[in-house]
Amino acid sequence: MQQLQIKNLKVSFNTENGVFNAIKGIDIDINKGEIIGLVGESGSGKSVSSLAIMRLLDKNASINGQILFSDIDLLNLTEKEMQKYRGNRIGMIFQEPMTSLNPVIICGKQITESIILHQKVDKKTAKEKTIQLFEEVKLPEPAYTFNKYPHELSGGQKQRVMIAMALACDPDILIADEPTTALDVTVQKSILELLLKLKTERNMSLIFISHDLAVIGEIADKILVMYKGNIVEQGNIEDVFLNPQHPYTKGLLACRPSPELQLSKLPTISDFVISENNELKSTSLNIIDLQKKYTLKQDDIVSKRAKIYAEKPLLEIKNLNTWFQKKGSLFSAKKEYAKAVNGVSFDVFPGETFGLVGESGCGKTTLSRTILKLLEPTSGEIIFNGKNITAFDAKQMRPLRKDIQIIFQDPYSSLNPIKTVGYALTEPLNVHSILENQQQRKDFIINLMEKVGLTAEQFNRYPHEFSGGQRQRIVIARALALQPKLIICDESVSALDVSVQAQVLNLLKDLQQQFNLTYIFISHDMAVVKHMADRMMVMNQGKIEELGYPEDIYNNPQKEYTQRLVNAIPKGLKSTIN
Secondary structure (H helix, E strand, O other): OEEEEEEEEEEEEEEOOEEEEEEEEEEEEEEOOOEEEEEOOOOOOHHHHHHHHHOOOOOOEEEEEEEEEOOEEHHHOOHHHHOOOEOOOEEEEOOOHHHHOOOOOOHHHHHHHHHHHHHOOOHHHHHHHHHHHHHHOOOOOHHHHOOOOHHHOOHHHHHHHHHHHHHOOOOOEEEEEOOOOOOOHHHHHHHHHHHHHHHHHHOOEEEEEEOOHHHHHHHOOEEEEEEOOEEEEEEEHHHHHHOOOOHHHHHHHHOOOOOOOOEOOOOOHHHHEEEEOOEEEEOOOOHHHHHHHHEOOHHHHHHHHHHHOOOOOOEEEEEEEEEEEOOOOOOOOOOOEEEEEEEEEEEEOOOOEEEEEOOOOOOHHHHHHHHOOOOOOOEEEEEEOOEEOOOOOHHHHHHHOOOEEEEOOOHHHHOOOOOOHHHHHHHHHHHOOOOOOHHHHHHHHHHHHHHOOOOHHHOOOOHHHOOHHHHHHHHHHHHHOOOOOEEEEEOOOOOOOHHHHHHHHHHHHHHHHHHOOEEEEEEOOHHHHHHHOOEEEEEEOOEEEEEEOHHHHHHOOOOHHHHHHHHOOOOOOHHHOO
């Protein structure tokens, strides 16, 4: 039985540059109890479609077509009439829980407000139902969590609060807009399992939106692939995964790292697609042939490793500890510590990509900041390029800053929004007095921009004028500007579309060969780390769980924690999660 019908939906926005057609006439049918997966890159129209269903688009949006919910056209309802459906009959989980939750209101109250509004019950009943919902979404200590503020919860816990909020009024349809983006793979898997369980128990329909086909494949019954406001392919899971018809779908399937393969580079959408007059045309390549072309030969892997590990280490970490004193133990006789990095030892060799993988809170970022001396170690040694820098103060570290650079997770917050990209890139050269004058520095930076896939014309643009992938290229260029010996990539691709992620990972590999760079590559995604790394280290609760070659750790994990990380990698078909 059809529960929601979207007929010839068109959405356009009035902008300073004219009318922008975001949705160009799409049709979607959703049956009772069905899970529809909506997939595509940023800008494809996925989120606009979901916001149109909820009637949450800005006033400058123009919506045409029909959105029929139980034969009632939602587009013809007044705002007051729509409130009976929004959040009540149709629930929504937004992409970023931290920005969707009010930071100054406890989590429980944010849900009871919705229950009281739609179900006309008293505060006591609403609180009881909220605690029941917290139990249903597997939040720890539901009654205690009720009184917590959003900042006191982990990313996965905040997402569960959002799910509880969306379920509060027992909706018939739940829209999940990128609910697992940037979450740990283990947390992502638990969220997918939870949504499947709740969907089955409540017999509700689900629209699951993601940029990652592998994630969609874990949960959906049917897939709809969107590109620039159009649905370019749709079908059931097996048909789309095993026999994709559209070149764009082939590109999305191929560009995500596969842990079973060892590739020199990742296929990208441009390998399968030729864009002419805004129309997509297929190339003659197919996924299997391309993967064969890029598959590394075992002799080449052995030869590269022999060359790397014949050198002296560039970085030596010896029994490193970074501890933080817990609140409440400041004046007590017995001090208690959170051991973020706890007795860690490893070496990184010139030209190596040293992969660091683990869940949020395992100590990855604290370790990287300690290596950079942005955090002072409690004990242990940091030896860089033969110098013991453990006790170096800020003045002693300043000359070394140009040799050790970092690429942060969020490129937008790493760039000053009121400064041009050219300023951001030349500033490190000015600070370290590299080259003789501003013209030489500008020429050097423009050359560097072109190497990372940007253009000279973009030198005077501001960060907001770039896409997410372009901003990541900017911060990569900034890290390269001082010609460092070591670059720490801290979750540098985790929030990117899989297609953009593939381009950035390929770029990092190309630049490594070109400039003989050494990377510490940090991620919660084992598939990405396995693709990038020459060696991999798994961290858990501040300690090393395993350290070795990526294929050995993936194929034969020794620790239960590592096995959980491997099992949580999205495989792409729904049967793997059931």
